[in-house]
Amino acid sequence: MALSTRNSTAVATSLDPSQTLRASTALLRKIQSDQATRTATAEKTNLLADADEDEAADDVPVWLVLTTKKHIIDKKRLKPGKILLPHPHLDTSDATLRICLITADPQRKYKDLIAHPSFPLELSAKIKRVMGLEKLKAKYKSYESRRQLLGEYDVFLADDRIVSYLPTVLGKVFYKSSSKRPIPISMEGKRQNFDEQGNKRRKLAEGGTKVVKEEVSPKSVAQEIEKTLSSSLVHLAPSTTTSVKVGKSSMKPEQIQENVKAVTEALVDKYVPQKWSNVRAVHIKGPDTAALPLYLADQLWEDEKDVLEEAPPSNIGKKGRKRKASALTDGANGAENAVIEVPAPDGKMRRLEKPAPKQIAPAVKAVQKIRK
Template sequence: MSFPLGKKTLEDTKKSLESLIAHEIKQGNSGHEFVYLVINMERPLTKVRDHTPRIVPIPNRLSRISERSVLLITKDPSTPYRDPLTRAKSPTEDLFKDIMPLKKVKTLTRSTKSAKNMLSEYDLILADHRIHHLLPDIMGEVFYRAHKRVPFVVQLAQITEEDMKKPLKRQERVERCDAQYVLKQMRSIAKNTYYFPSRDAQIVLKVGYIDTEPEKLCQNIGAVIEFLHNEKFLPSGGVLKKNPMKELFVKTNNSASLPIWVKKD
């Protein structure tokens, strides 16, 4: 396989991954524990808090949407979206554990206890793009601290050229819901990895699990590096073109970081 940083870095990456996997297995850790790629950069990507996950395509999937416990948060009311997404023979018929309007989310996250109860119910939260920006203040630290369970943005219908001609406030009132279009976004979110623009000159991304073959982990790492370097993938990708990497590491939640590449002085 080709690798964006060359053959030697690919070999070093494989060695570090093999050592990491062997250590985790020896420690008796679950095979489904995440492996992370840590990218240290010369500068932070942003100076402000950014709670919008950026999807990064990878060749070897992290999960399937059918394996996830999914909450969708919509504009008030949720009925115009719930019906097309859950009706019989809809492509998303069985994929949502719950679909909630924003008003209900406000009620369920009023106290820390109720917010924690809600957090434990879902491992993937999606939010209508029209209300996503409101959620940090509503859902609070229980969900957003260390990006614990930050909602992913979805559009419930594709924006048409005719919609784009309308004033922004009228665009936001569009009540269409296209289940097939929503499904496409859900599959991408479940399959691929993601990052948050950091104020700490560091990006951390999931690239697989300790029971993933090292070759597949390397393929995912290569895809991440290519996406983040290549300006054709702007605005989510290409962010490292003008903000060079200093170091790359792989790790798990509990392990030390193992180096796979360090920038030469």
């Protein structure tokens, strides 16, 4: 299977579509084969297993793995990014989709937004519950109540202002796997970057005023929810590897191909410094399959300056002075009472008299001869 490779003189701008389609076809075939094998040899269902561990046969995720030559972590991004997918792995057209919306207090404000006539009727029908943070804390304290909440809904959306509190409130029932973790959404109005006269607002440190936001509207909340349901989340980690979910095993290879293209281009364009010259490899894989390569770079470094022509010396002291590999002698090699130079704790060389070799007593020599 031919791989897409690029060197420093011809940097790639996109993946090879034929290569992506072949890899997607092979990966889906492998996942479906493994599913059939597990079904044939499966034991009785464990009634004590958690509901979220029993994934449906068509819900096996497909992951895109992007490897870079340098770290791409952005410390300013404390919340996951979103990439719009041509074919969402979540079926938003399903009328039976159940959504739970966790909001900041007071929850009545957001319930009225969802019930407003301008809010899309189809979307409001899928939002089965709107719950504030304080009510969530008070009602779902036990492990069993949280498990019941997890099984009642398909998707959990949370106001991004309170999403950092949810791991403590919901516990490991929600966060031991990534299938139903609450997805953060913005439920605030947009920032007003210009004042009434049309002048750009200055920062507070520059003598300006505090940030002013517009009043949130039902239309903006609906757009944010629809965008989130059709997107894939990007969690940047302090490493050179980033994984993004691009589909599931029930999709067609062509759908996986289009999602891979969209996610790769968005990742490289928005999150990777130096763009494609900093990309080392792109793979796709399932949870228990090998990673199939889509792109491999010819060079392991991003810039020629990163390559050292010579290895740095390893015998340099703290003050930048080279230490002697061995003590220097002024006398003859092996001579008695020779003067040697040794490094002192202050970094300077001191001259010491080399001690004479120990003399073996005649009685000891006689015993050694007898033993021989």
